[in-house]
Amino acid sequence: MTARVTPPICDYEGSDYQQTFWDTGKRKYEDQVEAIALKRLLPEKGDLLLEIGAGAGRNTPRYQGYSKIVLLDYSLSQLQLAQSRLGRNQRFIYVVGDAYRLPFGAGIFDAATMIRTLHHLQDAPLAIQEARRVLRQGGFFILEYANKHNLKAILRYGLGKQAWNPFDESPIEFAELNFDFHPQSICHWLETTGFKVQRQLTVSHFRLNLLKKIIPTSWLVGMDSLAQWTGDWWQLSPSVFLRAEAIGESPIQSQSVIFACPQCGSSSFVESENALKCQGCGRIWEIRDGIYIFK
Ligand SMILES: C[S@@+](CC[C@H](N)C(=O)[O-])C[C@H]1O[C@@H](n2cnc3c(N)ncnc32)[C@H](O)[C@@H]1O
Numbered sequence: 001m002t003a004r005v006t007p008p009i010c011d012y013e014g015s016d017y018q019q020t021f022w023d024t025g026k027r028k029y030e031d032q033v034e035a036i037a038l039k040r041l042l043p044e045k046g047d048l049l050l051e052i053g054a055g056a057g058r059n060t061p062r063y064q065g066y067s068k069i070v071l072l073d074y075s076l077s078q079l080q081l082a083q084s085r086l087g088r089n090q091r092f093i094y095v096v097g098d099a100y101r102l103p104f105g106a107g108i109f110d111a112a113t114m115i116r117t118l119h120h121l122q123d124a125p126l127a128i129q130e131a132r133r134v135l136r137q138g139g140f141f142i143l144e145y146a147n148k149h150n151l152k153a154i155l156r157y158g159l160g161k162q163a164w165n166p167f168d169e170s171p172i173e174f175a176e177l178n179f180d181f182h183p184q185s186i187c188h189w190l191e192t193t194g195f196k197v198q199r200q201l202t203v204s205h206f207r208l209n210l211l212k213k214i215i216p217t218s219w220l221v222g223m224d225s226l227a228q229w230t231g232d233w234w235q236l237s238p239s240v241f242l243r244a245e246a247i248g249e250s251p252i253q254s255q256s257v258i259f260a261c262p263q264c265g266s267s268s269f270v271e272s273e274n275a276l277k278c279q280g281c282g283r284i285w286e287i288r289d290g291i292y293i294f295k
Contacts, residue, residue, distance in 0.1 A: 006098060006100040006101060006123075006126075007100065007121070007122040007123045007126075008122065008177065009074055009098065009120075009177075010120035010176075010177035010178070011074065011075065012055070012073070012074070012075040012077070012078050013075045013076065013077050013078075014075075014077050015075070015077070015078070017055065017056070017078075018055060018056035018058065018078075018081060022058060026212070028217050029204075029206070029207070029212055029217050029220050029221060029224075030204055030207060031058070032217070032221045033203050033204055033221055033224040033225065033228070034059070034115065034144070034203060034204075034239075034241070035059075035062060036221070036224075036225050036228065037144075037201045037203045037228055037241040038059065038062055038113070038115070038142065038241065039062070040199075040201060040228070041140075041142050041199060041201065041241055041242070041243040042062075042063070042111065042113070042140070042142050042243070043065075043110075043111065043140055044065045045065035045066070046065065046066050046067075046110035046111050047066065047067050047068065047110050048066070048067070048068050048069075048070070048108065048109050048110050048111075048258075049063050049066040049068070049069045049070070049109065049110060049111045049112070049113070050069075050070045050072060050102075050104070050109045050111070050112040050113070050131075050134060051063070051069060051070065051071050051072065051112075051113050051114075051115075052072050052099050052102075052112060052113065052114040052117060052127075052131065053072070053073055053074075053099060053114055053115070053116070053117025053120075054071035054072060054073050054078070054079070054082060055073055055075075055078045055082070055116075056078050056081040056082045056085060057071060057081075057082030057085055057086050059113065059115055060082065060086055060092070061086070063113075066110075066111070067091070068090075068091055068092075068093065069091060069092055069093070070092075070093045070095055070104075070109075070258070071092060071093070071094050071095065072095045072096075072097050072099070072102065073095075073096065073097075074096065074097070074098055074099070074295070075096070076096050076288075076291065076293065079094045079095075079096060079291050080289075080291065082094065083289075083290065083291065088289075088290050093258070093292070094290065094291040094292065095291070095292045095294065096291060096292065096293040096294060096295055097262065097292075097294040097295060098262070098294075098295065099114070099117065099121065099127045099130060099131075100121075100123065100126050100127055100130060101130070101262040102130045102131075102133070102134050102262070103259055103260060103261065103262045103285075103292075103294035104134045104258055104259060104260055105134070105251075105257055105258065105259070105260040105267045106133050106134060106250065106251045106260075107133075107134070107135065107136045107137070107250035107251045107252060108134060108136065108257075108258060109134050109135050109136065109139055110135075110136060110139050110140075111135075111139055111140045111141070111142070112131050112134065112135055112139070112140075112141050112142070113141075113142040113143075114127070114131065114141070114142070114143050114144065115142075115144040115241075116144060117144075118143065118144070118145045118146075118179075118181070119145060119146040119178060119179050119180065119181075120177050120178065120179070121179070122173075122177065122179070124145075124171065124179070124181065124186075124189060125189045125193070128143075128189050128190060128193050128195075129193050131143075132193045132194045132195060132246055135246040135250065136246065136250050136252075137246055137247070137248065137249060137250040138245065138246060138247075139245070139246045139250075140243055140244070140245055140246070141190075141195060141243070141244045141245075141246065142241065142242070142243055143186070143190075143241070143242055143244065144203070144239060144240070144241045145181050145186055145239070145240055146179070146180045146181065146238065146239060147180060147181065147182075147183060147202075147235055147236075147237060147238055147239060147240045148164075148166050148171070148172050148180035148181060148182050149166045149167065149182050149183055149235060149236065150166070150180075150236055150237055150238045151236045151237070152208075152238070153166040153180075154166050154167075154236070166182075167182075168182070169182040169184050169185045170182070170185070171185070183200075183235040183240060186240075186242075190242075190244050194246060194247055194248045195244035195245065195246060195247065196244060196245045196247050197242055197243075197244045198242075198243045198244060198245055199231075199232065199242065199243045200231035200232050200235065200240060200241070200242040201228040201229070201231040201240070201241045201242070202227065202228055202230060202231040202234075202235050202236065202237035202239075202240055203224065203228055203231075203237055203239040203240065203241050204224065204237055204238050204239040205223070205224050205227045205236075205237045206220045206223060206224055207237075207238055207239075228241075259276065259292070259294075261278040261280055261281060261283060261285075262294050263278065263281050263283050264278060264280040264281035264283070265280065266278055266279055266280025266281065268280060271287075273287070274286065274287050274288070275287055276292065
């Protein structure tokens with residue numbers, strides 16, 4: 001494997017995202033409806049699960065039935081926060097790395113999730129291809145994406161209040177490194193990469209400040225929970241969750257070897273307390289307080 005040039009990254013290093021957006025940001029509704037969608041889509045049990053763009057581990061406690069969970073994020077500080085919230089134990093492996101060049105061997109994961117992360121990726125097909133590479137045949141990918149074809153965007157476009165066309169299938173970068181995607185493109189990318197889309201759930205239908213102010217959260221969550229089931233027929237919500245199955249051949253790998261060098265592809269390492277030394281290219285990857293750093 002030769003080193004590839006990858007697209008720019010939306011860097012969360014030092015960000016207070018978890019605290020300001022989730023903990024104090026009045027997003028109980030969004031958090032709860034996402035939990036419902038995740039529960040509906042993710043197979044209950046499995047051995048090894050990869051969380052791509054795990055951030056501070058908001059969703060990690062929801063993977064109860066998995067023996068081992070690998071939290072992958074580009075930001076060390078997000079993973080340090082995740083580690084302080086979830087603890088340092090055998091069940092969690094914290095890995096700093098890039099979704100475009102996952103530092104893992106092919107075909108090793110039973111499931112992978114990517115929630116609120118694709119919307120920062122300029123080259124979404126490349127990240128989807130990487131997710132497929134590391135999943136075993138028959139493994140599942142739970143993907144959340146920001147939907148450009150949502151009701152609010154359609155209305156705004158119809159009223160002439162928004163320049164970009166929500167029916168156009170190309171992604172829209174509405175702020176730097178923030179993208180909304182068209183459902184058709186997402187399904188197309190998945191299906192040309194070795195995935196079969198099995199189920200789609202539309203999520204966060206009532207994500208409007210006025211509604212959140214005047215209607216109790218539990219009612220909104222209940223209504224959203226029902227509306228989610230329409231996701232296979234039409235996608236008009238700002239967020240879509242889907243489950244795709246990895247089809248076609250995947251290399252059969254031993255799960256005892258999780259890592260592959262993102263620089264040369266070798267999965268042969270010598271591990272010391274503070275580092276992994278790649279036997280393929282000699283590159284030394286740091287391990288800091290139990291967090292593997294592949295960048
Ligand atoms: C909006 S946060 C979502 C965090 C978490 N999934 C959640 O839902 O709470 C997006 C996360 O994606 C990570 N990220 C962005 N680009 C990435 C990349 N190329 N590789 C790995 N992680 C990335 C950021 O560091 C950040 O933690």
